[in-house]
């Protein structure tokens with residue numbers, strides 16, 4: 328274990344830019360924390376989960392699929408592997424889920440072209456919003472930056488993580504993490520129990536359609552819930568025509584939109600807002616539970632924070648549990 | 653940002669080039685295209701599977717393979733003009749090239765069909781995916797017991813594959829019945845008039861030795877399944893091919909889900925018992 332003082336973080340991350348494409352949270356002029364290069368500003372590791380989904384570094388909002396030109400199919404050329412710091416421990420669970428999603432069955436080469444060889448650093452400790460405590464990840468990443476209130480304790484887990492940490496000169500005391508680990512162990516997440524209970528009710532078909540219709544009445548189809556969710560992976564495909572080539576790209580899509588499943592014939596399996604709202608919640612809590620053996624919401628908090636009308640997944644799960652258990 | 657793709661990694665979304673060999677009109681809205689992969693490799697499909705047809709500038713659409721793998725050197729796609737990509741496809745002529753990804757999806761389990769009586773039931777466009785299986789039955793006739801082809805369309809103009817239907821009706825290999833919902837004066841039509849499910853009650857069905865395959869527009873399924881159940885057919889012996897909006901064909905884009913099932917990879921061919929309890933499937 329090593330320690331870094333906050334003022335040295337920028338220099339530390341810049342030290343890896345020859346080898347990696349380094350992404351760290353940086354404050355924009357508007358005051359938002361977004362992934363950017365450490366050259367763009369001092370790393371803003373503290374502040375909790377980023378507003379945007381962190382998995383966008385591997386599955387960006389718009390991504391080239393192929394370029395079809397006079398020379399036939401063209402592919403993007405190679406780049407340096409990514410080194411991304413700024414996943415919360417819950418974001419890591421989301422990442423693990425979509426790693427599985429993109430790997431199983433047909434392997435999505437576009438996703439893995441970025442994901443392969445990427446180093447992931449988690450951020451935890453007293454680094455949450457307004458200095459709140461974020462429980463430690465326990466190792467589902469290459470290395471972890473744990474803020475003890477004064478310095479960052481850097482905990483390497485994987486071999487590449489150890490190589491990164493080895494470049495830090497200052498060793499941490501052996502027991503530097505002890506109190507933080509103990510505090511992590513004492514953290515209980517009530518929301519986890521809520522979504523588990525809602526999941527069970529959904530799987531047992533205890534939630535009637537009139538409930539979904541009533542929840543959907545407040546949805547304004549802004550799609551924010553899907554666009555911020557680190558485990559939302561749906562995309563549409565479009566071709567952009569240029570004089571010398573066609574570029575096919577994929578772009579995030581939202582199951583809250585009317586056309587999401589409408590077929591060319593006009594048949595629409597998600598033809599009402601109630602059905603679409605049900606799909607958004609049911610897919611994470613019930614369908615994915617059946618398909619993957621686990622709920623695909625890891626309580627990152629983003630959809631509840633983003634939804635302007637208060638129907639993020641935890642809010643809706645709470646209603647389900649209150650009304651139907 | 654650029655992407656790294658090692659040459660060894662399979663490029664999932666890259667279409668392979670195919671050349672259109674011939675184009676024929678099936679109905680005013682539907683054309684039959686015969687294609688071959690330009691590198692001359694076989695498509696490698698099984699009856700029931702689909703391909704992602706790709707035209708630069710028009711994205712992609714899932715299209716069922718309408719010919720049997722036993723017929724080599726080409727494969728058929730029967731395409732209805734439904735929107736932008738399919739309209740562009742209708743402007744193509746022999747010698748033009750398009751992109752193909754796949755074949756994708758589940759197929760009819762031909763080994764389970766061995767020695768069985770087959771009821772091959774389709775409505776409207778559903779004959780396109782079923783034609784692959786019908787041709788397979790024609791080419792490997794000894795593998796199956798009785799084979800009945802039952803097809804319905806809105807009116808005589810809307811019948812797909814009229815030449816094939818005539819051949820199948822005259823063939824001793826099949827019992828082939830065709831019905832249309834309506835005829836108007838001047839139509840030349842030799843089948844029956846009425847809804848497709850009405851063709852099922854008169855059939856002699858030995859439920860334990862029969863497999864029924866049903867492919868058609870969503871409203872058709874329920875009525876046909878009800879008639880098959882009245883005949884004593886178990887759900888595990890009824891196969892369906894379902895359609896959903898598909899963007900990727902490989903289980904990633906999320907557009908084709910039916911609860912926990914992905915129509916593109918778990919389907920499009922499902923046994924009825926796999927989907928009858930699944931909300932919204934049929």
Ligand SMILES: Cc1cc2nc3c(=O)[nH]c(=O)nc-3n(C[C@H](O)[C@H](O)[C@H](O)COP(=O)(O)OP(=O)(O)OC[C@H]3O[C@@H](n4cnc5c(N)ncnc54)[C@H](O)[C@@H]3O)c2cc1C
Pocket residue numbers: 586587589590591592702712713714715716717729730731732733734735736737738739777780781894895896897898899920
């Ligand atoms: C498994 C399977 C097999 C099929 N086999 C055949 C076949 O053999 N022959 C045949 O003619 N057709 C077949 N279809 C239907 C065919 O794929 C559609 O008719 C085709 O996608 C229409 O594409 P288009 O670009 O011409 O239409 P457009 O309506 O322009 O659609 C373009 C794309 O957008 C999607 N889309 C449609 N409506 C909307 C909307 N409202 N909002 C957002 N997206 C939308 C479509 O799925 C398509 O991917 C099959 C479909 C499936 C799922």
Ligand code: SF4
Pocket residue numbers: 421552555556557558559611623624625626627628629630631639640
């Ligand atoms: S809390 Fe919302 S945004 Fe976060 S993983 Fe769950 S569903 Fe997605």
Ligand code: SF4
Pocket residue numbers: 545546547548549550551552553583633634635636637638639
């Ligand atoms: S964020 Fe809320 S209002 Fe916006 S689409 Fe999602 S559920 Fe509807």
Ligand code: FES
Pocket residue numbers: 897898899900901902903904905906907908909914915916917
């Ligand atoms: S078509 Fe994309 S997931 Fe099925």
